[in-house]
Amino acid sequence: MTKTLPHSLFTDFDIDLFRAGKHFRLYDKLGAHSVEVDGVKGVYFAVWAPAARSVCVIGDFNDWRQGVNELLVRWDGSGIWEGFIPDAEKGMRYKYRIHSFNNDIITEKADPFALYCEHPPQTASVIWDLDYKWKDKSWMDTRKDKNGLDKPYSVYEVHLGSWRLNAEGKFLTYLELADQLVAYVKETGFTHVELLPVMEYPYDPSWGYQLVGYFAPTSRFGKPQDFMFLVDKLHEAGIGVILDWVPSHFPDDAHGLGYFDGSHLYEHPDRRKGYHPDWKSLVFNYGRNEVRSFLISNALFWLQHYHIDGLRVDAVASMLHLDYSRNEGEWEPNIYGGRENLDTISFLKDFNEAVYSNFEGVQTIAEESTSFPMVSRPVFSGGLGFGMKWMMGWMHDTLKYFKRETIYRKYHQNDLTFSMTYAFSENFMLPLSHDEVVHGKSSILGRMPGDEWQAFANLRLLYSYMFTHPGGKLLFMGSEFGQWAEWKFDGSLDWHLLEFSFHEGARKTITDLNALYRNNPALYENQFSPEGFEWISHDDHQNAVISFVRKGRNPKQDLVVVCNFTPVVRTPYRIGLPRKGRLTEIFNSDSAIYGGSGVGNPKSPKTEKKEWNGRAFSSEITLPPLGVVVFKLS
Structure with a gap:
């Protein structure tokens, strides 16, 4: 008989699912949850830390003193520690103080399941709830008719911190974005927005791709309910919402997931699989069932509690290939001698099956830059199960072609036509994303040859070719009006450029292309066929x-x-x-x-x-x- 606390949120079945890698609602169990026990209101805390000798919760409710609120470990071997604190309440800050069996290491960690976090650089978790009265029933009831693969899919990619700054040079809040961003996207005619990661991250220059708070929208722009309001307003305007989701790696910040309980809990213990050399970050252990439950629960969390319509999965190629950015001798082949990460393949299939079986009318989109087969084909037919895949080959070939002086283009027509030899091997989305306007690559407009008139004519030509080419469309913010400068994460788009006719003409072109795409079934009904x-x-x-x-x-x-x-x-x-x-x-x-x-x-x-x-x-x-x-x- 399993011994548990009288107020535990876990059942034996929960534990079995967790251990099997099939518990996809872990956010209902782990983390901090306001409950009432024997008529006393407080907070139930639960954290997974199997290598811990002891775990206590420190926070505002006990003046951050250790040893006051010790958690008890479950006796079922799950490694879950839990306890009830009657003095804790919404808005209070907290962390877990973990004393490990491994070398007596003591760490203070943020809650992996925290719903809200302190504003960086502060690192504590905040007790919170997800209470919100949604007003998007009409959208949610009909989403499957607007978000399908046979519908227009024109995506405006946005980094919330640098889309526009206020008069004081500060971030717009979620509430301000709900007014300004929604109106702009609606006017310009995009069907969806894709937000660079909104989950809490400690380091601004990472653009949000180094996550710590996987279940918390960043507090930079407001509270969780404020972000819900932004999603609500986008839905009210008929605009779908896609989130960048990063299951590929995570930072080793002291308060984060790395070496969480003094052991390699979330990251793979073999550094050849557990460390990413490009991003100097840790890689999840996709073969550990409890980690799979954590990640898939996180994906479903955003779809359930924030009404998100799609997840764009970052850096899938780095997950799929054991030799990604690794030299000879720095990686180990799989059991069949190949370079494919078999644990990742299994995980991604489970992830996609869980998403599509639990939520109607959503899409998953893979940023996958190699020729790995059947990324956007169903799991039952041997595919990974994604709805779409970014068409990176089209992006590279097309930008290379457009950069050429026009007199030489006749010698390179294959750069344009080659995409049609493989255009229907996957459900492709054509991306001109944030990655193409940074690190010295120039802006999209900055790549165009010729004088000012020709540069803008080429830009309109590129976008018109893109919108008439089969597949979904994605354009990074600022590109729609011909931003000359590269994107800067800590600044604002150059909105003053719209005072000039060529720039406003570019924006008008995108607006009319979006209308052309939406209003002509020939451009979307068979876009993947x-x-x-x-x-x-x-x-x-x-x-x-x-x-x-x-x-x-x-x-x-x-x-x-x-x-x-x-x-x-x-x-x-x-x-x-x-x-x-x-x-x-x-x-x-x-x-x-x-x-x-x-x-x-x-x-x-x-x-x-x-x-x-x-x-x-x-x-x-x-x-x-x-x-x-x-x-x-x-």
């Missing part, structure tokens, strides 16, 4: 022109897309067409309203029964310089 794309011509290297058809479920809604990657007006330019009809220009990136030259096709060219590009019908059109034109064929 070869049925949604057909080349017209990909081999006009001499003119640096490509043309294709985007197709939805209704052939009458098909769109014809023609891209001219040089500053030369091409007229007349003949393209082959799938059927007889009239072309109506519905988008032109060279429009004068965007700052372009205004060259286009106002008279809706007719088709002729003249074979071209292997098709029975064709039409002569005008191609604007450094422009994309999109037609409906009716």
Whole structure:
């Protein structure tokens, strides 16, 4: 018979699930929970620390004195310590003081399951609750109809601390962002926002990717309920919310998860698997069941308690490959002699199955930069189970192509067309993310060749090509209006640039591209299927022109897309067409309203029964310089 405290939140079944790596609601058990025991109100504390000799809770309720509030270890061998403190209440700070069996080490640790944390650089956990009256029932009830793979997925990636500063040069709060950010995203037409990690982190220059408080939104911008309010307002505006989630590594800060109970509890004990050389951080032990329960519980926590619509999983490639950023001799092959991390593969499959089986209408997205197969294919068919995967190859090839002077582009057309040879091997999202505008890479606009007019024309051309290419879309903040400078995490975007016509024209282009994407099923219904794309011509290297058809479920809604990657007006330019009809220009990136030259096709060219590009019908059109034109064929 298991001996437990009378007020323990754990059952024997909980312990069995925890040990098996299948307890995905650990946040209901571990951590600090306000309860009432025998009519006395207080807080139940529970922490996993199997290598501890003793554990006590220190905090505001006992003047941070050790030994006053000792926890008891469960007698079932789970390594869980628990206890009830009647004087503790919401808002009080606390830590666990852990005395380890290993070399008598004594550490003071923040609660891994804390719901709220002190503002960095302070490091204590704060007793809190998740009480909030949500107002997004309409969104949640219909989310599956808005967040599916056959729906538009245009993502605005945001770092909350540097999107905009207030008049005093300070962060906007969650409440201020709920007003300003929501209005901006709504106006610009993005369907989703993706937030760089909001979980508590100690070090600003990490951009949030070195997490300590996995269950607590950072206190930099306000309280947990304030963050809920931000999500609520985004949902009210019809905007989905994606969080960056970082199960790939964590920092070794003294108050964090590292060496938590004097042993390698969360991190892998073998440094070849437990330390990340690029980020100087620790790597989770994905083969330890209790760690798997912790991580998957954390993923489900944000979906349940914060109504999050998707998780973008960071650095998946580093998790999957044992030799990632490691030289020969610095890694050990798996039991089959390969470089794949078998524990990670198993963990990611469990994670995706848990997410999709517990929550309707959500998506998981992998930042995976290699050719690892079937990342976004179901687990039951041998895949990892993600909904989407970032198309890093498209990003690298496309930016390399656009950086070239236009006179040389005809020699490198394969950089553009190669993506279509593998575009449907995964459910790809096209990312122009924060990683592409830092560390000397320049901004997206800064990569564009030519004078100011050509640089902006190229920028509009790039975005128009991106939005008509199959797949989801992601654009980092500031790129939508042509930020010249690289992103700085400790500053603000250069919003004053919108006073200038070229920059406002770039923002207007993105706004209209988002509307084009949302309003035309041909661009999203089959965006992850070869049925949604057909080349017209990909081999006009001499003119640096490509043309294709985007197709939805209704052939009458098909769109014809023609891209001219040089500053030369091409007229007349003949393209082959799938059927007889009239072309109506519905988008032109060279429009004068965007700052372009205004060259286009106002008279809706007719088709002729003249074979071209292997098709029975064709039409002569005008191609604007450094422009994309999109037609409906009716």
